Amino acid sequence: MEKTLVLIKPGGVARNLIGVISQRIESRGLSITAMKLINAERSTVEKHYAEHASRPFFGEVCDYLTSGPVLAMVVSGTNAVKAIRATMGATNPLDASPGTIRGDFALSIEDNLVHSSADLEAAQNEIALWFPEGIVKN
Ligand code: CMP
16 A cells, blocks of 8 residues: 655646546546645745756746645555556656546646655655645545
C-alpha cells in the first residue's frame, strides 16, 4: 500500500474536470483518502517545486499554481505512485498517450492539468507539505 499526492491544477479546476479526473483515479482501483480545494499559498508552491528552483520556468509554474483554486488529494493503493503517473501520462501532454488524463484533456506542458509525486520520498514530503493537518483515512 502506497500513498501519493495528486494536484488538479487551476486549469483543471476551471474546466470542471475534478469529477472526470477523480473518476479515472478511482476506476484504476486507487482510493482518494484526503481531498481539499484551496487557494495555495505562494510559499507552499515554492516549496513544492523547490527541485525546479533553478529552472527558467520556476516563476511561471509558481504563478500558475497560485492563479486559482487547486484540488489537492492523497491517493492510496497498491503501487499508487507509479500507477497514478501512468494514468496521468507524460508530463508534456503532446507526448502523453490517448487514454491517459493528459493525453485526453491537455495540450500544453504549462497547463498539463495534474501533478503527482515522482517517487515515494517525494510523496511523503509533498503529503506533509499539502496536508500539514494530517489525513483522516489511511
Ligand atoms: P509537474 O509534474 O507539476 O512538475 C513541474 C511542472 O512544471 C510540470 O508539471 C509542468 O507543468 C511545468 N513546466 C512548465 N514548463 C516546463 C518545462 N519546460 N519542462 C518541464 N516542466 C515544465
